[in-house]
Amino acid sequence: MASFVEIGRYNVIPLSLASLCTCPYRPTLNKTLIFNQKRYPKFNLRIVFDGSRPMFRFRQSGISTNRHFIVAVARAQADRLDEDNAREEVDKGNNLLVIEDSVSERQQKASQLKKRIVSGLGIGISFGGIILAGGWVFTVAFAAAVFVGAREYFELVRSRGITAGMTPPPRYVSRVCSVICALMPILTLYFGQIDVSVTSAAFVVATALLLQRGNPRFAQLSSTMFGLFYCGYLPCFWVKLRCGLAAPALNTSFAGIGAKWPVLLGGQAHWTVGLVATLISVSSIIAADTFAFLGGKAFGRTQLTSISPKKTWEGTIVGLGGCIATSVALSQIFRWPTSLLSAVAFGFLNFFGSVFGDLTESMIKRDAGVKDSGSLIPGHGGVLDRVDSYIFTGALAYSFVKTFLPLYGV
Incomplete structure (x- = not known):
């Protein structure tokens, strides 16, 4: 010392x-x-x-303290060097932890992106084959997806974020409504229309809610009726579009698609207005989502709405351009619709319906306080997370082709 x-x-x-x-x-x-x-x-x-x-x-x-002072200073400097070395080691350790965390985060994002791509390709190929098959194959597969989506919706309604401000419907009512929603596409294919079935189902469910024990609430009735409309009635228009518009798209034979289609799979008669319209509508929605994502990443600055903070006006405009371009390009390939103005209008309606459906589901999830509606699809969340852009679009596409296009655009 x-x-x-x-x-x-x-x-x-x-x-x-x-x-x-x-x-x-x-x-x-x-x-x-x-x-x-x-x-x-x-x-x-x-x-x-x-x-x-x-x-x-x-x-x-008798000994000069200069030597002791020098020794003390040397020891103090040595202690300070030890402290500095220890601090540097701690800093290096912290830096290594930060680097490891960033590397693991990048690896996790890469793995998540890989899952999204693989599952997205699998869903796209499977759904494309189901659309081409049409008929009962399309309807039954669609009904299964509707059932899962309805279950996810009623689970969102029962979540804590929503139940804090309203009373959810009883669980048995939610299960019955999910089954009714799954039956609606099948009834649409069988009867050709769904109005009577939907009205009857809504009346039965409303009666069950009003006569339940306890204190019935209007929130239960409103959330259940919206579930029947959102998860059951609106998706039925895809069945009406794909299977109901059976007029042959004669112009496709000139493009070589209908002429080369195998006879065992229906031949030229298989290429109907409903099939072509469904393919163009689905492809336009995929293009809208893809271009909106890329445009938002590259140019996104202005927030579109507080419902979905990641969506921007710049990305929306890019998505609109991609959707219309895809609709016009496919109309030239399939030779339907024959009018360029009709193809542009069809692309605009598809984009509007996809954005509206996406924002509606985002609002439900925001009130529920969850990020995804489920975890069934790896990297994508639930079924509602994947089909939210299609829910309203089917009704718009069917109404446009049925009402506004003369001779179904042939």
Whole structure:
């Protein structure tokens, strides 16, 4: 340990030259004053007057304290170096942890993106084959997706974020409504229309809610009726579009698609207005989502709405352009619709329906306080997360082809 001297303990501060000499001139002294303390017997304090400059000297048992002072300074510097080294090691460790976290985060994002691509391709190929098959294959597969989507919707309605402000419908009512929603596409294909079936189902469900035990609430009735409309009635228009518009798209034979289609799969008669319209509508929605995502990443600055903070006006405009371009390009390939203006209008309606459906599902999830409606599809969440852009679009596409296109656009 280094030796330290506390000068204040020796009471030398009151000492001054005036007390040593009262002469009017400054003396020239060559003397040494020695102060000894019993408390610190090893230290001697000497004040040496050399000419007119006082100097302090310390001695420790006859050995100069300069050497001890140097040793103490060296040890202090060594301790400081050790502390600096330790701090550098800690900083290096923290930096390594940060680097490892960033690397693991990038790996996780890459793995998530890979899952999204693989599952997206699988869904796209499977759904494309189902659309081409049409008929009962399309309807039954569609009904299964509607059932899962309805279950997810009623689970969202029962979540804590929504139940904090309203009373959800009983669980048995939710299950019955999910089954009714799944039956609606099948009834649409069988009867050709769904109005009577939907009205009857809504009446039965409303009666069950009003006659339930306890205190029936309007929130239960409104959320259930919207579930029947959102998850059951609106998706039925896809069945009416794909399977109901059976007029042959004769122009496709000139493009070579209908002429080369195998006879075992229906031949030229298989290429109906409903099939072509469904393919163009689905492809336009996929293009709208893709271009909107890429445009938002590249140019996104202005937020579109607080319902979905990641959506921007720039991305929306790019998505609209991609949707219309896809609709026009496919109309030239399939030779339907024959009017360019009709193809542009069809693309605009598809984009509007996809954005509206996406924002509606985002609003439901925001009130429910969840990020995804489910976890059935790896990398994509639930079924509602994947089909939200299609829910309203089927009704718009069917109404446009059925009502506004003369001769179904052939």
